[in-house]
Amino acid sequence: MALRTPLTTLLGIEHPILSAPMAGVAGGALAGAVSQAGGLGLIGGGYIDPDWIEREWAAAGNARVGIGFITWRLEAAPAALDAALAHRPAAVMLSFGDPAPYLERIRAAGAVAICQVQSVADARRAAEAGAGVIVAQGADAGGHGAGRGTFALVPAVVDAVGPLPVVAAGGVGDGRGLAAALAMGAAGVLVGSRFYASREAQASPQAKDRAAAASGDHTIQSSVYDRVRGFAWPAPFRLRTLRNRFTERWHGSEAALDDAIEAVRADYARAVAAGDTEEAAVVIGEAADLIRDVAPAGELVRRMVDEAETALRAGSGCIA
Numbered sequence: 415m416a417l418r419t420p421l422t423t424l425l426g427i428e429h430p431i432l433s434a435p436m437a438g439v440a441g442g443a444l445a446g447a448v449s450q451a452g453g454l455g456l457i458g459g460g461y462i463d464p465d466w467i468e469r470e471w472a473a474a475g476n477a478r479v480g481i482g483f484i485t486w487r488l489e490a491a492p493a494a495l496d497a498a499l500a501h502r503p504a505a506v507m508l509s510f511g512d513p514a515p516y517l518e519r520i521r522a523a524g525a526v527a528i529c530q531v532q533s534v535a536d537a538r539r540a541a542e543a544g545a546g547v548i549v550a551q552g553a554d555a556g557g558h559g560a561g562r563g564t565f566a567l568v569p570a571v572v573d574a575v576g577p578l579p580v581v582a583a584g585g586v587g588d589g590r591g592l593a594a595a596l597a598m599g600a601a602g603v604l605v606g607s608r609f610y611a612s613r614e615a616q617a618s619p620q621a622k623d624r625a626a627a628a629s630g631d632h633t634i635q636s637s638v639y640d641r642v643r644g645f646a647w648p649a650p651f652r653l654r655t656l657r658n659r660f661t662e663r664w665h666g667s668e669a670a671l672d673d674a675i676e677a678v679r680a681d682y683a684r685a686v687a688a689g690d691t692e693e694a695a696v697v698i699g700e701a702a703d704l705i706r707d708v709a710p711a712g713e714l715v716r717r718m719v720d721e722a723e724t725a726l727r728a729g730s731g732c733i734a
């Protein structure tokens with residue numbers, strides 16, 4: 415069984431699996447490995463460090479990959495889009511902000527414009543502005559998100575913007591999630607947390623091991639890590655991470671955190687350097703239970719496809 419969908423046709427890929435453009439975590443090695451396994455890997459252009467981005471294009475080698483930007487950061491550094499388009503990406507993904515000013519340039523460069531949204535209203539707006547693909551991101555997701563759960567959001571977005579291809583994001587950690595997304599009318603999935611615990615991801619070894627041992631019962635959406643990192647994220651977006659000593663201490667005490675921010679930042683930098691996962695962020699979402707090892711990204715793509723094919727052939731194990 416081949417999982418061919420309008421997404422695989424549009425992007426010219428074999429499997430309907432995209433790896434998320436995780437800022438500072440999804441470099442060229444991860445994106446390249448996902449693309450080489452038949453999905454599409456997206457470099458995490460995130461907070462826009464031009465030197466890092468250039469290095470990661472090189473690290474992707476000859477693999478055909480794309481890149482993602484945090485839209486409200488792109489507003490302050492619009493030249494980053496031209497620099498990215500010069501690499502002839504397969505796709506450019508925009509999340510967290512108004513994508514409209516950038517879509518024409520992306521299309522004109524021959525790249526597919528992917529817009530990640532968190533509501534039906536924003537999906538409609540992105541479709542009207544000219545998006546080629548809509549990613550419907552549920553709040554189960556690791557990293558930044560807002561609002562609704564994936565399971566109801568995805569079919570609602572499919573109904574709102576079809577026949578435009580819709581991709582499900584948030585909580586997809588194995589092939590069952592991919593099969594479920596396809597059953598809901600999505601044309602594929604965008605996966606972050608599961609690839610965070612891949613060999614190629616640029617998370618610390620300690621954070622990957624912690625992710626592989628974690629449960630989605632123990633995640634939280636909070637602003638505390640954005641405060642300590644000095645990122646002025648607009649409402650309503652909050653970062654989903656594992657709960658740890660840092661979130662227990664500061665979530666709910668944001669004013670005190672802001673008052674102590676200089677000292678906390680110094681301690682935080684030391685914790686990051688030491689790989690201390692009780693203080694540094696482990697940025698994964700509710701799919702944590704589905705992460706059981708740290709594996710090569712290509713193997714994760716193959717597992718997901720095999721499991722989805724099995725799930726789709728078998729139907730629900732509960733139907734007599």
Ligand SMILES: Cc1cc2nc3c(=O)[nH]c(=O)nc-3n(C[C@H](O)[C@H](O)[C@H](O)COP(=O)(O)O)c2cc1C
Nearest residue numbers: 434436437460509555556557584585605606607697
């Ligand atoms: C470590 C991490 C970093 C992320 N950084 C970004 C980012 O820079 N830009 C973005 O559009 N999405 C980012 N995301 C969110 C993903 O695009 C995606 O919506 C999410 O990972 C899907 O849910 P999942 O984590 O359950 O797979 C990030 C996610 C993770 C886990």
